[in-house]
Amino acid sequence: MSAHEDFKLLTDGMKVPYFPGCTLKTTARNFEESALASARALGIEMVELPRWNCCGTVFSLSADDLIHHVASVRNLIRVQEMNKQGLVNENHRLVTLCSMCFNTLKRSNLRVKENAEDMKKINDLMYREEDYQGHVEVVHFIELIRDLGFGKVKRAVKKSLTELKVAPYYGCMILRPKEVSIDDPEAPTIMHEMLQALGTEVISTPYNKVCCGSYQTVQEKSTVVELAHEILTHAQKAGAEAMATTCPLCAFNLDNRQKEIVEKYPGFKKMPIFYITQLMAIAFDLDKKFYGFEQNFVDPKPLLKAKNLLKQ
Amino acid sequence: MEETKSPIMDRIAEANKSATTGIDSKDIKEWITIYIMGRGYKVPADLTVLTAMEYAGYKFVRSVGCRQGFCGACATVFRKKGDYKLQADMACQTRAEDGMYLVQIPFTPAEKASYDLTKEDYSPSVLIKYYPEVARCVSCNTCTKACPQDLEVMDYVQAALRGDFEALARDSFDCIQCGLCAMRCPAEIVQYHVGQLGRRLYGRNGLGAPKHLEKRVEEIQNGQFKKALDTVISCSDEELRKKYTAREIEPE
Numbered sequence: 001m002s003a004h005e006d007f008k009l010l011t012d013g014m015k016v017p018y019f020p021g022c023t024l025k026t027t028a029r030n031f032e033e034s035a036l037a038s039a040r041a042l043g044i045e046m047v048e049l050p051r052w053n054c055c056g057t058v059f060s061l062s063a064d065d066l067i068h069h070v071a072s073v074r075n076l077i078r079v080q081e082m083n084k085q086g087l088v089n090e091n092h093r094l095v096t097l098c099s100m101c102f103n104t105l106k107r108s109n110l111r112v113k114e115n116a117e118d119m120k121k122i123n124d125l126m127y128r129e130e131d132y133q134g135h136v137e138v139v140h141f142i143e144l145i146r147d148l149g150f151g152k153v154k155r156a157v158k159k160s161l162t163e164l165k166v167a168p169y170y171g172c173m174i175l176r177p178k179e180v181s182i183d184d185p186e187a188p189t190i191m192h193e194m195l196q197a198l199g200t201e202v203i204s205t206p207y208n209k210v211c212c213g214s215y216q217t218v219q220e221k222s223t224v225v226e227l228a229h230e231i232l233t234h235a236q237k238a239g240a241e242a243m244a245t246t247c248p249l250c251a252f253n254l255d256n257r258q259k260e261i262v263e264k265y266p267g268f269k270k271m272p273i274f275y276i277t278q279l280m281a282i283a284f285d286l287d288k289k290f291y292g293f294e295q296n297f298v299d300p301k302p303l304l305k306a307k308n309l310l311k312q
Numbered sequence: 313m314e315e316t317k318s319p320i321m322d323r324i325a326e327a328n329k330s331a332t333t334g335i336d337s338k339d340i341k342e343w344i345t346i347y348i349m350g351r352g353y354k355v356p357a358d359l360t361v362l363t364a365m366e367y368a369g370y371k372f373v374r375s376v377g378c379r380q381g382f383c384g385a386c387a388t389v390f391r392k393k394g395d396y397k398l399q400a401d402m403a404c405q406t407r408a409e410d411g412m413y414l415v416q417i418p419f420t421p422a423e424k425a426s427y428d429l430t431k432e433d434y435s436p437s438v439l440i441k442y443y444p445e446v447a448r449c450v451s452c453n454t455c456t457k458a459c460p461q462d463l464e465v466m467d468y469v470q471a472a473l474r475g476d477f478e479a480l481a482r483d484s485f486d487c488i489q490c491g492l493c494a495m496r497c498p499a500e501i502v503q504y505h506v507g508q509l510g511r512r513l514y515g516r517n518g519l520g521a522p523k524h525l526e527k528r529v530e531e532i533q534n535g536q537f538k539k540a541l542d543t544v545i546s547c548s549d550e551e552l553r554k555k556y557t558a559r560e561i562e563p564e
Contacts, residue, residue, distance in 0.1 A: 071451035
């Protein structure tokens with residue numbers, strides 16, 4: 001049995017509940033489409049929650065602001081319903097792609113798991129739903145892949161991304177606070193390992209977890225322009241030709257804000273920002289329709305063509 | 313609606329009882345007491361909230377419409393005896409119960425956006441542009457609990473938030489615009505207006521042109537119905553009445 005077949009046996013028929021979130025259905029469809037296709041290539045079917053609502057968007061830190069955790073908990077109840085309906089064969093995990101959704105869902109989950117009174121108050125607010133039992137575990141897509149083993153990703157690569165110099169950008173939502181971190185919050189390696197498995201030359205930069213400016217992009221565009229400029233130029237100085245992320249908000253700030261960066265710093269050379277799943281789709285040699293480059297602000301096609309990773 | 317205050321008005325209301333309820337008070341054995349805006353009224357049991365209020369002497373100018381549960385005009389908010397829950401429904405479809413406290417909500421104040429469908433993009437941002445408060449939804453589901461049509465209101469608000477026009481149109485399709493969802497929403501969303509804009513955008517852009525309509529327009533343009541229409545137009549009043557009475561009626 002080849003290693004690849006061995007891997008297929010491990011994952012074939014794996015059906016795992018998947019929470020998309022609003023952004024993945026609108027401005028980050030390229031993230032969702034590339035991730036779902038890449039997961040399929042690994043034998044994993046990510047089954048969208050049949051009735052999901054907003055994750056809650058931002059984890060509320062107020063002690064008495066329970067109403068802002070209702071959305072998260074309701075989604076976790078939907079996972080229970082999905083299991084009961086036999087739509088999935090994973091009995092506790094919920095997979096997310098968006099870093100922000102991951103953070104909000106996981107933190108709300110922890111809060112109610114650790115606080116029976118909060119759990120009861122939120123359950124009392126439900127209508128026809130059953131109570132949340134507290135058994136769901138919120139995981140990020142790349143955590144799921146790490147659990148299966150990056151060696152297996154490597155064996156699924158049909159077109160190694162050799163010579164493509166990519167700097168991973170973690171942002172904060174998958175690392176902080178440490179209670180929900182998918183890796184060492186100070187020295188993460190999970191994205192490095194994924195990029196290595198895809199064959200890229202991984203570029204490390206100390207700016208890979210420096211804040212991108214987050215929602216300041218709405219009110220204080222200039223703050224984000226400064227931060228993104230710093231993150232991007234440090235990566236470029238270290239030799240990066242592109243960056244990879246898992247967060248639609250980081251992606252927006254690093255990618256779309258390059259328009260304003262060029263206006264302010266005319267010498268700045270634009271650089272493509274990938275969702276890490278887009279690089280997976282390329283390395284797995286999946287159909288081009290799953291790349292979704294039309295939603296990338298800085299066109300990655302010239303770089304990929306130059307590296308012979310995309311046909312002319 | 314007007315409350316009858318003078319003795320004369322009370323007498324008029326009394327005289328109207330059999331007309332409004334179709335029953336004579338002498339023949340009524342079961343009576344209940346309901347509280348309309350805090351004041352108790354003895355009314356026959358088994359009436360709807362709407363007819364019970366009319367029995368009590370209220371005359372509706374607003375807050376009433378089809379009386380069949382379709383039009384959404386007679387929203388009522390009530391609490392049942394011994395129950396802390398605030399409930400809402402259509403007055404014409406809700407049975408008056410002993411000890412019920414209630415009030416009619418003749419109108420839900422909400423600004424209705426003005427838009428030109430031919431000039432709007434078919435994109436999620438259109439919904440947010442006209443009704444930005446949609447983004448304030450905390451998924452508390454209070455709207456769903458209030459809906460007399462038993463719609464999954466929160467689900468369609470969430471569909472609006474992520475630009476799923478098909479789900480938005482489908483899940484809000486049976487909305488009767490009564491406004492009770494909006495009256496209860498802690499995020500002050502006007503769900504029924506959002507649903508209407510969503511259905512309009514979906515109807516125009518998501519569904520495609522209906523084939524049967526194109527065919528019928530073609531038939532009309534080809535003069536297929538001209539003869540029948542001319543016949544009707546040339547009829548005398550008497551002939552027209554005869555034809556109308558003898559017309560083919562859709563089966564019940």
